[in-house]
Amino acid sequence: MTPNAFRAAAASLPAVLQVCVLETEVFKVRGRAFATLNWPEPGWAVVKLRAADQIRLIAQSRALAREPGPRGKRGVTVVQLKALDEADAGEVLAAAWGLAYGGARASAEAVLSAVSAAMEAR
Numbered sequence: 001m002t003p004n005a006f007r008a009a010a011a012s013l014p015a016v017l018q019v020c021v022l023e024t025e026v027f028k029v030r031g032r033a034f035a036t037l038n039w040p041e042p043g044w045a046v047v048k049l050r051a052a053d054q055i056r057l058i059a060q061s062r063a064l065a066r067e068p069g070p071r072g073k074r075g076v077t078v079v080q081l082k083a084l085d086e087a088d089a090g091e092v093l094a095a096a097w098g099l100a101y102g103g104a105r106a107s108a109e110a111v112l113s114a115v116s117a118a119m120e121a122r
Helices: 003-011 051-060 086-101 108-121
Strands: 016-021 024-029 032-037 044-048 064-066 076-080
Touching (some): 003 024, 003 032, 024 086, 032 086, 044 086, 051 064, 051 076, 051 086
Antiparallel strands (some): 016 024, 032 044, 044 076
């Protein structure tokens, strides 16, 4: 997945605000960040997941890893974008958005649709 496709997919979720902070782009919903692009470096992202989602998604994708240290134990997950496929991107963004939104569950299909549209646009 490219950074542009990740950006477009994250920004297409309901009620998302995109904020540029230094060299990163932070995606928020209801004032809570759910994803940050270009952190810890360009070509990477971090997302905040529930513990159960973090365990499940890391087990299914080699693109994901728990962030080292205490933040990783609280659900912060690093994402290597070049290793992330569309299906996993949809699940990751849906889970992260849902947690930030307040427990709501985004439809993975809707997110996958946004990812597909973003991929076609590039």
